[in-house]
Amino acid sequence: MAKILEMPKLSPTMEEGVLSAWHKNEGDSVAVDDLLAEVETDKATMEFRSFDTGTLLKILAPAGAQVKLGQPLAILGSAGEDISAVLAQAQPPPALTPAPAPGPRPGAAPAAPTSSPGETAPPPAMRKPPVGHVLDRTAFAPEPPAAPPPTEGGRVLASPYVRKVAREMGVDLRGAQGSGPGGRLQPSDLDPMRTQGSTSLARAPAPAPVAVHDSPLEGPETRPLSPMRKAIARRLTESKQTVPHFYLTIDVDASELLKLRARINEELLAQDGAEAARGGPLKVSINDLLIKACAVALTRVPDCNASFTPEAILVHRRVDISVAVAIPDGLVTPVVRRADLKSVVSIAREVRELGGRARARKLRPEEMTDGTFSISNLGMFGVDEFAAVINPPEGAILAVGQVRDAPVVSGGAVVAGKRLALTLSCDHRVVDGAIGAAFLAELRRLVEHPLRVLTG
Numbered sequence: 001m002a003k004i005l006e007m008p009k010l011s012p013t014m015e016e017g018v019l020s021a022w023h024k025n026e027g028d029s030v031a032v033d034d035l036l037a038e039v040e041t042d043k044a045t046m047e048f049r050s051f052d053t054g055t056l057l058k059i060l061a062p063a064g065a066q067v068k069l070g071q072p073l074a075i076l077g078s079a080g081e082d083i084s085a086v087l088a089q090a091q092p093p094p095a096l097t098p099a100p101a102p103g104p105r106p107g108a109a110p111a112a113p114t115s116s117p118g119e120t121a122p123p124p125a126m127r128k129p130p131v132g133h134v135l136d137r138t139a140f141a142p143e144p145p146a147a148p149p150p151t152e153g154g155r156v157l158a159s160p161y162v163r164k165v166a167r168e169m170g171v172d173l174r175g176a177q178g179s180g181p182g183g184r185l186q187p188s189d190l191d192p193m194r195t196q197g198s199t200s201l202a203r204a205p206a207p208a209p210v211a212v213h214d215s216p217l218e219g220p221e222t223r224p225l226s227p228m229r230k231a232i233a234r235r236l237t238e239s240k241q242t243v244p245h246f247y248l249t250i251d252v253d254a255s256e257l258l259k260l261r262a263r264i265n266e267e268l269l270a271q272d273g274a275e276a277a278r279g280g281p282l283k284v285s286i287n288d289l290l291i292k293a294c295a296v297a298l299t300r301v302p303d304c305n306a307s308f309t310p311e312a313i314l315v316h317r318r319v320d321i322s323v324a325v326a327i328p329d330g331l332v333t334p335v336v337r338r339a340d341l342k343s344v345v346s347i348a349r350e351v352r353e354l355g356g357r358a359r360a361r362k363l364r365p366e367e368m369t370d371g372t373f374s375i376s377n378l379g380m381f382g383v384d385e386f387a388a389v390i391n392p393p394e395g396a397i398l399a400v401g402q403v404r405d406a407p408v409v410s411g412g413a414v415v416a417g418k419r420l421a422l423t424l425s426c427d428h429r430v431v432d433g434a435i436g437a438a439f440l441a442e443l444r445r446l447v448e449h450p451l452r453v454l455t456g
Helices: 084-090 160-169 187-196 227-242 255-270 286-300 344-359 433-448 451-455
Strands: 003-006 016-022 035-040 045-049 054-059 066-068 072-077 245-253 306-308 313-315 321-323 325-327 330-332 373-377 396-400 404-410 413-427
Touching: 003 084, 016 227, 072 084, 160 187, 227 330, 245 433, 255 286, 255 344, 255 413, 255 433, 255 451, 286 321, 286 344, 286 373, 286 396, 286 433, 286 451, 321 344, 325 344, 396 433, 413 433, 433 451
Parallel strands: 321 373, 373 396
Antiparallel strands: 003 072, 016 035, 016 066, 035 045, 054 072, 245 413, 306 313, 325 330, 396 413, 404 413
């Protein structure tokens, strides 16, 4: 019997998806676990596999369509089966059209135009542009007012201030007509009268009005929101609206950390074979060392490795670090599990592999969820310092800037140094200021004495 295949929930936070590509065509036979299509979700591009056996009789959503959860995608059944009833069930009901308004009775006079309460009819002088023409600045402008009538009896319309300025300038105002309402003189009218030696603005011919026609503004590029961008907008808005953020920043000496990274990479460069086959020798980054340092610091300050729930605060026994990775359409956070128990080289290899699959949108949902702490690094983009938005339900996120050259005081003398700004964003429902400060103090000790990271 034919059945409708609906859009399944392929990630924990998925509400809709974009049908990237079909891997089966109408008329193809389908077995259990056959790949039917690829769906772009808010997290990654996921595989949609079959749970039944049959023939793909009808595709209801073409490739590229944006489909909500539970919306019909295709019809699966037996070859040659009549699917008219199932197809009718899958189609949305037709929209109801309102009945036409009754026309006037024969012989009745046409009704006067009416307007709804609070609505006023446009003034008669308002001009409407012709259909199909580009609007310009004067498209809906009212007709220009008529020129003010000449003053009666030679009376000059001017304020006491204008008259005082005119006396000081030696300007005779008799018979003068200004540019203000009703011919009233304005202070700006006095300068032309003095320079032209005129006693009346009315004697000078008014400049002909110049019609202004603006060229049409170039419209913006419209980029429809992808499921990932919608999820980012929803989650980060929720985070800033519901999570009380506060921020702590420290500036640490990164010179020893740089030396340790150089030594590790020299050792890795000397190794060849397996690493070269994976696309070149593996290199440890500052971020890899900081992931390990944060993991060790979280084991020593476990109250910072916590999450908030309405019933309780969850202090995690595992240290799973979410690492922010930028991809063309947004941001994903693959998780390094049990980072406290892994070596720096293992972390570097795992981050490299997760980052590559993240950019290819091949991460599985379980690889991007259930982290306990996050790190976001913008140092490679030249950013000195920033504050990151917490990734709920985690209780904190560390923002990492670039290692920068800066003058430092050492032994009473100013010398060249390497500095690194680290900003901790905390959920105040979970992490108090003293807890966040204790975590950063421990992190500082590890960064400035990085051998403790390796032995941590």
